Amino acid sequence: MDNQLLLSLSEKYGSPLYVYDAEKITSQYNRIINAFSTVKSLKLNYAVKANSNISILKLFKKLNAGIDTVSFQEVKLGLEAGFLPENIIFTPNGVSLQEIEEVAKLGVQINIDNISILEQFGHHYPNIPVCIRINPHIMAGGNSHISVGHIDSKFGISIYQVPHIKRIVDNLGIKVNGLHMHTGSDILDASVFIQASEILFDAAVNFKHLEFLDFGSGFKVAYKVDDITTDIEELGEKITSRFNEFCKEYGKALSLWFDVRQFGWLNGGFPL
Secondary structure, eight states: OOHHHHHHHHHHHOSSOEEEOHHHHHHHHHHHHHHTTTSSSEEEEEEGGGOOOHHHHHHHHHTTOEEEESSHHHHHHHHHTTOOGGGEEEOOSSOOHHHHHHHHTTTOEEEEOOHHHHHHHHHHOTTSOEEEEEEOOOOOSSSGGGBOSSTTOSSSEEGGGHHHHHHHHHHHTOOEEEEEOOOBSSBOOHHHHHHHHHHHHHHHTTOTTOOEEEOOOOBOOOSSTTOOOOOHHHHHHHHHHHHHHHHHHHTSOOEEEEEEOOGGGSSOEEEO
16 A cells, blocks of 8 residues: 555544555455465355454455354354355354354354364254364464464364264264364464374364365464565465365365465555
């Protein structure tokens, strides 16, 4: 954005003022889409917790993105912005079974990260498809505060509990249509994503009716000029190759999902 334009907006609306460049956000969104262009089915979900401004949400709706939500309020906001329920994934942490039930009634994709909740929800609603969030036990991210896939993290069900998950799923007849993981944020090294993906692939073979694998995200973005970032093109090439290979091993084409929250900071947001 032109500096003079930003100054004029500040004079018109006062400060503090946040200005977002829709063209830049769109170009960064398309950059990720293009990096994974050889995947048969790709879905990017914008994480509403990053910025719940309804105009931002409507922009992502226009781009054919989905949204990742963590609360009933975010789900409602997404619906208000025009997203269909099937394009919303609900990934809460530490919420009540009642809140998950309320969201499920709206037809939203449920993502469960707790053994107890999985068992309770599956007991009452075995026919509602759920995604399960796995903790891969990988320490990754820009710092310890944004690393959420390590062994002491509260997010996700331990990868070592997959046999337990499988017993619950089989006993209750739960329909598992997806697996999800998120290792952390500000990850530079593509090999971290590859390592985590192999863990998710190993878990996926235990569930025969999956429709998608959700890799979370964690891309390192530029917060200032000349900042180091994740090489999205390299990541896309490496992940795509292995993902397509796994789909052949699995026996059917799956959809590849990412839950991305950094679009507004990829030189697209200007705090004044």
